[in-house]
Amino acid sequence: MNRLKLFALIAALSLASGCASFVEKEEHDRLSTKVDALRQSAEESKTKQDELGNKFMLLYEKMEAARVKMESMNPAKAEPPDGLKVIKLADGATAGEQAKKAEPAQIKEEKEVKEVKEEKAALPPPQNVIKAEVGDKQEKAEVAPEAEPQSKKKPAPPVTPDTLYSRGQDLFMAGKYAEARKVFGELARKFAVSDLADNALYWIGESYYTEKDFVKAISKFNEAVNKYPSGNKAPDSLLKVGFAYIEMNNTEKAKEALLAVVRRYPDSEAAVTAEKALGKLSSSFGK
Numbered sequence: 001m002n003r004l005k006l007f008a009l010i011a012a013l014s015l016a017s018g019c020a021s022f023v024e025k026e027e028h029d030r031l032s033t034k035v036d037a038l039r040q041s042a043e044e045s046k047t048k049q050d051e052l053g054n055k056f057m058l059l060y061e062k063m064e065a066a067r068v069k070m071e072s073m074n075p076a077k078a079e080p081p082d083g084l085k086v087i088k089l090a091d092g093a094t095a096g097e098q099a100k101k102a103e104p105a106q107i108k109e110e111k112e113v114k115e116v117k118e119e120k121a122a123l124p125p126p127q128n129v130i131k132a133e134v135g136d137k138q139e140k141a142e143v144a145p146e147a148e149p150q151s152k153k154k155p156a157p158p159v160t161p162d163t164l165y166s167r168g169q170d171l172f173m174a175g176k177y178a179e180a181r182k183v184f185g186e187l188a189r190k191f192a193v194s195d196l197a198d199n200a201l202y203w204i205g206e207s208y209y210t211e212k213d214f215v216k217a218i219s220k221f222n223e224a225v226n227k228y229p230s231g232n233k234a235p236d237s238l239l240k241v242g243f244a245y246i247e248m249n250n251t252e253k254a255k256e257a258l259l260a261v262v263r264r265y266p267d268s269e270a271a272v273t274a275e276k277a278l279g280k281l282s283s284s285f286g287k
Contacts (some may be wrong), residue, residue, distance in 0.1 A: 054206060058169045061199075065162070161187055161194040168203060177207040198224050198231030205240060214244040235261060235270035242274065246281070255281060 157163070164187040171180035184200035191197060205220030217240070224237040242257035258281075261274040 051210065054210070055173050058173055058203075062166065062169060065166075159190070161191040161196045164191075165196045165200065168200065172203060172207060177211060180204075181207050192227075195231075198228035198233045198237075201227070202233040202237050202240075205237065209240060209244060212247070214248050218244045229264075235265035235268040238264070239270040239274055242277065246277070251281060 164183055168180050168183035168187065171177075171183060181204050184204050187194070187200040188197050188204075201220055201224035205217045205224065208214070208217035208220060221237040221241045221244070224231065225234050225241075228234060238257060238261045242254045242261065245251075245254035245257060255278060258274040258278050261268075262271045262278075265271050
């Protein structure tokens with residue numbers, strides 16, 4: 001009898017343990033789903049933040065280009081040469097103004113004669129003269145040449161680094177990354193010595209980075225750094241190499257790129273960002 005009670009107790013405990021395990025597993029699965037959803041949401045938010053950052057940077061570049069162009073079209077008002085002074089007379093008028101006031105009598109007479117001639121010219125001519133003029137006009141109208149054909153279309157404006165860069169910027173901001181790469185690529189090939197060539201390579205890399213094609217992004221960022229190490233986009237390009245390796249979970253390569261930013265471009269904003277990223281990597285690695 002005692003054995004039967006013992007078996008019943010063991011069976012009850014096993015059933016209770018099984019139910020508890022099932023509840024715990026269900027709770028674990030529910031929490032795991034929430035974590036995955038939050039992680040996905042965080043990744044989407046980061047992607048949107050990166051896209052907004054890129055658009056802001058492109059708009060700022062366009063604004064600066066417009067400002068420079070506006071300043072070049074409106075140069076500062078030239079000052080009179082040294083030594084050239086405006087002399088004021090006793091009544092406060094300049095010599096030029098005084099000369100205009102003193103109108104000689106001869107000029108006045110010439111004006112009066114001119115006015116008389118104009119009045120005579122305004123009188124209607126005799127009838128026979130009018131008819132002759134009408135006849136002449138009719139003859140001229142009859143032999144008038146045919147209208148010339150419309151002029152051909154104006155040739156397209158020449159392709160310049162500025163026009164290509166502006167077009168690439170617009171395409172990138174519209175999310176047309178493949179088309180933007182073509183335009184930026186054309187700029188980098190045709191105008192390799194232009195100040196915008198490194199910018200073009202950077203934005204090609206950024207387009208791949210946005211599409212999460214980190215291998216191609218790293219390739220273009222490195223190309224920008226290697227070809228134009230002193231270019232204005234070199235620090236940012238090297239920084240994005242580090243970020244791309246972080247996305248690929250390659251911590252060692254990421255640290256290598258970020259340290260290179262700090263060493264090669266210590267006074268840049270990219271170096272400040274790289275130091276912060278290195279600190280986060282060290283903290284995560286230590287944990």
